[in-house]
Amino acid sequence: MRFWQIVLRSLRQHWLSTSLAMFSIALGVALLAAVASLREQSHRNFTEEGLGVDAVLGPKGSQLQIVLNAVYHLEEMPGKIKWTYYTKVLKDPIVESGIAFATGHSYAGFRVNAIEDSFFTDFEYVAGQHFSFRPEDGGQGRVFQAREEAVAGWEAAKALHLHLGQTFNPVCGINAGDPVHVNDDIKFVGIMAPTGTPHDRAIYIPLKTFYTLQGHDEVAKMADDEEFREISGAYLKIKRIRGGAMHPGIQELKYNIDQSSAAQLVIPNEVLPRLFTIIGWVDRVLVVIGALVTLLAALFLVVALISALRERRRDIALLRALGAQRYTVFGLMLCESLAITLLGGVLGILAGHGLTAIGCHFIAAETGLRFSPWFVSVADVWLLPGMAALGVLAGIAPGIQAYRLGVLKNLTPIS
Amino acid sequence: MLRTTTGILAILSAWLLLAANKVLAEEHGHEAAHGGCLNELCECENGHAEVKVEGNLLRLWFVGGGNDTKKSVRVPDKELTLTVKGSNGAADKQVVLKAKPIELAEEKVGDCSCFEGQADWLKDVKEFVATGSVMFKGKKTAIRIEYPKGYDPDHDAPVKK
Numbered sequence A: 001m002r003f004w005q006i007v008l009r010s011l012r013q014h015w016l017s018t019s020l021a022m023f024s025i026a027l028g029v030a031l032l033a034a035v036a037s038l039r040e041q042s043h044r045n046f047t048e049e050g051l052g053v054d055a056v057l058g059p060k061g062s063q064l065q066i067v068l069n070a071v072y073h074l075e076e077m078p079g080k081i082k083w084t085y086y087t088k089v090l091k092d093p094i095v096e097s098g099i100a101f102a103t104g105h106s107y108a109g110f111r112v113n114a115i116e117d118s119f120f121t122d123f124e125y126v127a128g129q130h131f132s133f134r135p136e137d138g139g140q141g142r143v144f145q146a147r148e149e150a151v152a153g154w155e156a157a158k159a160l161h162l163h164l165g166q167t168f169n170p171v172c173g174i175n176a177g178d179p180v181h182v183n184d185d186i187k188f189v190g191i192m193a194p195t196g197t198p199h200d201r202a203i204y205i206p207l208k209t210f211y212t213l214q215g216h217d218e219v220a221k222m223a224d225d226e227e228f229r230e231i232s233g234a235y236l237k238i239k240r241i242r243g244g245a246m247h248p249g250i251q252e253l254k255y256n257i258d259q260s261s262a263a264q265l266v267i268p269n270e271v272l273p274r275l276f277t278i279i280g281w282v283d284r285v286l287v288v289i290g291a292l293v294t295l296l297a298a299l300f301l302v303v304a305l306i307s308a309l310r311e312r313r314r315d316i317a318l319l320r321a322l323g324a325q326r327y328t329v330f331g332l333m334l335c336e337s338l339a340i341t342l343l344g345g346v347l348g349i350l351a352g353h354g355l356t357a358i359g360c361h362f363i364a365a366e367t368g369l370r371f372s373p374w375f376v377s378v379a380d381v382w383l384l385p386g387m388a389a390l391g392v393l394a395g396i397a398p399g400i401q402a403y404r405l406g407v408l409k410n411l412t413p414i415s
Numbered sequence B: 001m002l003r004t005t006t007g008i009l010a011i012l013s014a015w016l017l018l019a020a021n022k023v024l025a026e027e028h029g030h031e032a033a034h035g036g037c038l039n040e041l042c043e044c045e046n047g048h049a050e051v052k053v054e055g056n057l058l059r060l061w062f063v064g065g066g067n068d069t070k071k072s073v074r075v076p077d078k079e080l081t082l083t084v085k086g087s088n089g090a091a092d093k094q095v096v097l098k099a100k101p102i103e104l105a106e107e108k109v110g111d112c113s114c115f116e117g118q119a120d121w122l123k124d125v126k127e128f129v130a131t132g133s134v135m136f137k138g139k140k141t142a143i144r145i146e147y148p149k150g151y152d153p154d155h156d157a158p159v160k161k
Helices: A003-013 A014-049 A063-073 A083-088 A156-160 A207-212 A219-223 A252-257 A268-311 A313-319 A324-365 A378-404 A409-411 B002-027
Strands: A053-061 A095-107 A110-115 A149-152 A186-191 A202-206 A233-238 A265-267 B035-039 B043-054 B056-061 B077-086 B092-097 B114-118 B128-136 B139-147
Touching: A003 A014, A003 A324, A003 A409, A014 A268, A014 A324, A053 A063, A053 A156, A053 A252, A063 A095, A063 A233, A063 A265, A063 A268, A083 A265, A083 B077, A095 A207, A110 A207, A149 A156, A156 A186, A202 A207, A207 A219, A268 A313, A268 A324, A268 A378, A313 A324, A324 A378, A409 B043, A409 B092, B035 B139, B043 B128, B056 B092, B077 B114, B077 B139, B114 B139
Parallel strands: A110 A202, A149 A186
Antiparallel strands: A053 A233, A053 A265, A095 A110, A095 A233, A149 A202, B035 B043, B043 B056, B056 B114, B077 B092, B077 B128, B092 B114, B128 B139
């Protein structure tokens, strides 16, 4: 019988303890793999891609709240800013363009944002990528042109089964029970092609429609009077220097705006890493839990191998009597341990991707961001060698016991 | 045994010293909003004058004390005169800084935190010490600028023996 056949037969003989050890290792590895994958994808999505927004001009208040509202269509804006101030900012030499918006309305759980129509032509949700309504990209219809027209993001349209020509009445607020603009029937004239960004989860109406919705009596004046007009914020595109880098003057622009009494400039790529610093402990705790589960599984494996060895003392002694060397029986134990941890590791990585797939579904539902269950994280690369090392370590103690086993003493029948 | 204990204590002490030094350095590591040098006004907690030289242009921003170096402090002065000490026996030079209100911060002359002044000799200067005064937070306050390292008497003062 070959060496590996002995190993496999031994594993099969103790299938219950083997599978339990493998399952516990897989559990720990799955947790580690899923946490690492979701963490790396979140970092990439929230910090590197920036979702096409160089900077957000917003009211005074929490910078994080502004980014979550303007870029991710979550939370609420902490206030409003004057249109006249926004136009002043647009004149700054390093500002290339701006797109003003007004948030605070919703429909069936999706945000309804009033926005300038340049959003659909100038805004790049990823460098060089503009929104599309072309059927070949998955879109339908066109950009709004009239007051009573709206455009839906792909996710919103899919979730609400929207079709072109359908009308809706926006809710004045984002909470359950907020009043509905019952007399404002707004018609969907376009569905944006999927972008894989939170913009898929919003509905857009023309900026001026926001001011003239029925019930906005005081605000109606803002549609025509620029001195009186207010907006929730604006996306700013900053000029580029050589190499495509953002103009370094953005820091001075930020300083200048931040000194004003009513507005601030928020740079999403600076704010979001801070969010990770704040919530970073969550994934650290999960990583520690995963590592502890794996460690406990390894200890369980040691115990299982030692107890299995006790039952197999006679078999080992027989092997030795038939000419097997001490290091051969040591190797047997080591390889059994290695096989269990490696199989557990492979199963764990697969289960980890399964967990990630579940996480992706919930993240997409909540934020509109698309994560991939097949993303290869650093953990995927390091977990298997790590499990191999753990397997070797866990096999040492039972291996030494097998190595030291007395042949004559253990050849005696047990019963 | 005694030697081991002493060794462990020595390592622990060195580690504590390093950690304390790092904490102190971080605590006083104010960040200049414009990438210039920060000069304390009287004392660190009172405020700073951030100075940046770009060619023949000297720019100065009055900012807050402590960790508020990214918050502007407006002063009523319409212009400031800085006297730059001549090096190697050369005569002192003067540079007049005019108020340069930050429009986006709704500033105006007489209620402004930013000043600018031009002088050709600034182009060639690598370092200088300049003095002047300003009405800062309602008090006449001496300005001392040590360019480019910044003026920080609390931390530059030699240790008394």
